Amino acid sequence: MSKHKAYKFRIYPTTEQEILIAKTIGCSRFVFNHFLAKWEETYKVTGKGLSYGSCSKEIPVLKQEFDWLREVDSTSVQTSVKHLAEAYDRFFKRQNERPRFKSKRNPVQSYKTNIQGKSQLPEVSIVGDRLKLPKLKWVRFAKSRQVEGRILNATIRRNASGKHFVSLLVEQEIDELPKTGSTVGVDVGLKDFAVLSDGTVYQNDRYFRSLEKRQAREQRKLSRRRLIALNRNVKLSEARNYQKQKRKVARIHEKIANKRTDFLHKVSTEIVKSHDVIGIETLQVKHMQQDRKLSKSISDVSWSAFFRMLEYKAHWYGKTVVKVGKTFASSQLCSSCGHRHKDVKHLGLREWTCPGCGAHHDRDVNAGLNLKQEAERIVASSTVGTTGLAWPGSGRQTG
Template structure:
């Protein structure tokens, strides 16, 4: 089955390439903001917005007016218009917020360039540790894995820590994984990250917690250097000590994010590899974060990202993820007889005995079993594409 797949690599551009990347980012941002302003003005005047085609037709005139737009890759500028149209489409479908103007002060900046022609295979675009990118030509990169498939586009990103990365979107024939005949329920938590219905436990390594003290110390230094710069009436963009410390703080955040992402990929791949049907619960993470005592811990575990990984990897490899309804009381129900025990609402109760059938339960394993059974029930009475299937 042909699927889209992404590969992310760190790149090491030369000084000249860094200048061109900065120019391309700036031009893409300018075009996005220009048409966003026009789109809002048209909507306010007529009640209707613009369209991707209408903006694309105006793009050549805009390039004539601002000649420096022609110095960068044309597909990068074109893609910024497409991203705006897609953002509005999501907004009108109530699947996202209203598009906002892009700021050059945003710590993370990026642009997307198309790889032209159908002949752009990895063998053509990658030679050793160099990667051919539109307008930038050959860029040195950390070639950590083999790219398979036809490269469609490349997103070049500059992070808050000053590093450069490229994400390659490829079209690739992905083979399904062998069927195991196994079903599993996945209950996520704070004490342990994930507990499966078969008793497998994935520990919560708390990557943010391990570096929290160091991060707080460096952030205090950043605040002091900010005050010093402001007292001397120096712009923060020109305050060298402030900018150095800002990058140091960004590197700590980046380290936390990288460790967490690596952990989520390993766990999600292992679960998809070993099970054909995966039952997960529908979580209202934003509502759960209203609890001030638990909001930091909930943010740290990244449940939403974990569920997203499970879904797209299951789609790749021919497995099925079933989302169980948010009203399903997975923790309170006895997986043996179905009795609902209200006392289990309290998080402190980690083990309990069913008053109806007398079976002793571990709270999390029991929840996983209930999710597994409910997923199998939904799957038995549903077809692919109906509500309940992810």
């Protein structure tokens, strides 16, 4: 079955290509902000917004007014308008907040371009360690793996450390993994990153905590260099020492993010390969981060990213992810008799004995067992109710 998959590579553009990338990012941002302002103004006057079609028709007029818009890839400018229309669609469906103006001060800048032609294959756009992109032509990249399938579009990104990356969205045939006949519950936490119902434990390596002191020290240096530049009436964009230190701080954050992402990919892939049905919690992460004592630790473990990886990998490989409802008390219920022990609400209680049947439980393993049993019940009954069920091959979640 044809499915979408993304490949991410680092690219090494020449000086001329870097300038063109910067121009394309700026033009895409300008067009997005231009039509966002027009959209809001129209809404205030008429009570109605604009459409993608009406904005798209105005792009040629805009290019006549601003000649520099013609210098960059036309599909990137068109795509920025499409992104604005999609953002408003999600806003009116209450899926996200109102679209905001894009800032050139954002540490991560990007633009998206379409690869023209339905027959576009990797061998047409990739030759050795070079990738062909609209306007940029051939760009050298770190080809860490083979790209298979038809390339649909490419997103060129410049991060805070000054590195450039390309993400290729590809349509390809992905074979389903062999069935194992296994069901598992996954309980995530802060002490241990994840504990499975079969007793498997994935340790929490605390990537941010491991580099927190170094990051804080370099951040203080950055603040001092900022004050020095301001006292000398030098623009921060022209202060070389400030910019060097800024990139140094960005590289530390990048290192933390890369380590965390690599860990999440390895764990999620291992779980999907080993089990057919995976029961996970529905966590209100944003609400949980309001706890000032735990917010830093919760951000460091990236539960949302982990669950998202589990879902799309299960969709790729023909497995099933069951999202158990947020009201399900997985930690408080006895997995043997179903008795609810409310004292387990306290995080300090790591082991407990059920007053109903006398079974002794490890807090996390018991929660994993309850998630497994609830996932099996939902799959058997095929009823969703307040629970989300992501079926293989559907590519979406119901509930």
